[in-house]
Amino acid sequence: MLEKHEPYPAFAFDHEYRLLAAxxxxxRLLPGLEGGxxxxxxxAPGSPVRAATENFAEVAWAALDLLRREANGSPGALRASVxxxxxxxxxxxxxxxxxxxxxxxxxxxxxxxxxxTTITTIARFGSARDVTLDELRVELVFPADDESRRFFEExxx
Numbered sequence: 001m002l003e004k005h006e007p008y009p010a011f012a013f014d015h016e017y018r019l020l021a022a023x024x025x026x027x028r029l030l031p032g033l034e035g036g037x038x039x040x041x042x043x044a045p046g047s048p049v050r051a052a053t054e055n056f057a058e059v060a061w062a063a064l065d066l067l068r069r070e071a072n073g074s075p076g077a078l079r080a081s082v083x084x085x086x087x088x089x090x091x092x093x094x095x096x097x098x099x100x101x102x103x104x105x106x107x108x109x110x111x112x113x114x115x116x117t118t119i120t121t122i123a124r125f126g127s128a129r130d131v132t133l134d135e136l137r138v139e140l141v142f143p144a145d146d147e148s149r150r151f152f153e154e155x156x157x
Contacts, residue, residue: 001123001138007156008141013038015135016077026141028155029111039081043088054108054115057095062105064089106144116151117144 002010002023009026013019017038026033030049033041042049043060053059064085071078109116123138143149 001140005140007152008143009152010141011038011139013137013139015137017081017137020136025152025156029109037084039084039088043085045088052109052111054110055105057092058105059107060085060089060092061094111151114147114151116148118142118148119144 002012002021005025006023007025009029010023011019011026011033012021019033019036019038019041022030022033030041041047042053043063044050050056050060064082067078067082067085071082107118107120109118119142121140121142123140125136143152
């Protein structure tokens with residue numbers, strides 16, 4: 001799944017959002033990801049992903065809303081992830097939006113002089129027979145416009 005998603009980034013996480021694998025596009029844009037907790041890699045103050053995300057507050061608060069819904073009634077690992085993300089967002093003002101359920105967030109990343117707009121989806125294997133697969137999350141990043149698509153295609157060359 002990760003390889004077939006090229007030239008766009010794709011990531012696989014466990015139930016605690018530790019990065020298990022990433023495709024070549026993800027490594028080209030964000031080198032040195034292995035073994036890290038995605039919440040720290042993406043949202044901790046000083047992280048390169050946070051610095052590159054132009055609409056960081058929107059993305060981060062949307063991620064926290066999603067994580068809170070996912071953690072509702074779940075094991076302690078997700079609740080710990082919620083607490084970790086809340087700590088990273090201390091002092092980050094929450095943007096005004098109509099409703100968390102109506103929100104569609106398109107992360108915008110700055111790479112050099114280019115802004116790349118993306119749409120992200122998370123695939124889960126909820127009916128898997130293997131508990132390990134049931135806890136797996138695959139995040140697929142898509143370009144939101146032609147300029148962003150060209151960016152990913154050029155980076156793959």
